[in-house]
Amino acid sequence: MSTAVPSALRVEGLGLTIGGATILDGIDLDIPPGSLVGVIGPNGAGKTTLFNAISGVVTPTSGRVLMDDRDITGTSVPARARAGLGRTFQTSSNFPRLSVLENVRVAAQAARGGSYSLLRFPRGDDAATAAAHEALTQVGLEHRAHVPAGDISHGDKRKLEIAVLLATDARLVLLDEPMAGVGSGDVPGLVERIRDLHRVKGCTVLMVEHHLEVLMGLVEKVAVLVAGRIVAFDTPERIMADPRVQAAYLGSAA
Numbered sequence: 424m425s426t427a428v429p430s431a432l433r434v435e436g437l438g439l440t441i442g443g444a445t446i447l448d449g450i451d452l453d454i455p456p457g458s459l460v461g462v463i464g465p466n467g468a469g470k471t472t473l474f475n476a477i478s479g480v481v482t483p484t485s486g487r488v489l490m491d492d493r494d495i496t497g498t499s500v501p502a503r504a505r506a507g508l509g510r511t512f513q514t515s516s517n518f519p520r521l522s523v524l525e526n527v528r529v530a531a532q533a534a535r536g537g538s539y540s541l542l543r544f545p546r547g548d549d550a551a552t553a554a555a556h557e558a559l560t561q562v563g564l565e566h567r568a569h570v571p572a573g574d575i576s577h578g579d580k581r582k583l584e585i586a587v588l589l590a591t592d593a594r595l596v597l598l599d600e601p602m603a604g605v606g607s608g609d610v611p612g613l614v615e616r617i618r619d620l621h622r623v624k625g626c627t628v629l630m631v632e633h634h635l636e637v638l639m640g641l642v643e644k645v646a647v648l649v650a651g652r653i654v655a656f657d658t659p660e661r662i663m664a665d666p667r668v669q670a671a672y673l674g675s676a677a
């Protein structure tokens with residue numbers, strides 16, 4: 424069904440029950456294209472599970488996920504990636520033995536209709552290699568291009584994940600705690616790279632983040648998830664002032 428206002432992402436009545444436990448409880452979200460939205464909530468609220476259901480890692484027991492107004496609920500993770508959905512994980516998801524450059528090149532190659540082949544050696548004139556170098560320059564990692572991804576700092580690993588998203592065709596990106604474990608010196612740079620994804624590349628961005636001060640200064644709207652339900656969805660200012668949010672999340676997170 425088409426809607427008057429287009430959605431980059433729409434989640435309708437999303438539910439997930441595992442072994443009798445309700446993890447997601449009828450979640451509704453409507454995210455217009457080009458939004459930058461934060462998702463917060465206490466530990467165990469279901470934030471990562473929501474991202475897993477949106478990206479196809481888990482299958483919801485009820486409800487639908489629509490991307491660009493198209494129902495993707497039953498599609499695979501790779502099909503969603505091909506449709507333009509990109510994702511980072513709480514723990515780094517790079518290939519540790521491949522170089523920083525290879526990590527980005529392989530993703531760029533797959534986005535251009537190639538395979539995730541690790542055997543295909545890059546050539547200097549390869550479009551995927553060029554895209555990878557450009558993305559690494561954008562995140563400030565070009566000088567680490569030939570270092571194994573497992574050997575770079577935690578902050579640089581997070582920048583590498585953003586470079587992978589920049590080099591692909593991702594239009595809707597889900598960032599799961601991009602600041603987790605990152606030293607305070609690396610935070611401003613990462614914030615700028617997330618802004619690049621949003622403003623320069625034009626991605627719609629949803630991010631889970633426990634660093635509230637950073638998140639509130641970055642996003643346009645915040646969804647608050649408590650026990651598998653969205654209890655508030657509003658601007659950062661209103662969210663910070665909402666007594667329900669303070670009771671449910673901010674107080675318990677202190």
Ligand SMILES: Nc1ncnc2c1ncn2[C@@H]1O[C@H](COP(=O)(O)OP(=O)(O)OP(=O)(O)O)[C@@H](O)[C@H]1O
Pocket residue numbers: 441446464465466467468469470471472473
């Ligand atoms: N596959 C699973 N089987 C059983 N329970 C699960 C499964 N996946 C998640 N859960 C449970 O669902 C709840 C939500 O977990 P989830 O990781 O989504 O929370 P979260 O909000 O991301 O938490 P955190 O902020 O700590 O990362 C937790 O109680 C978790 O134990």
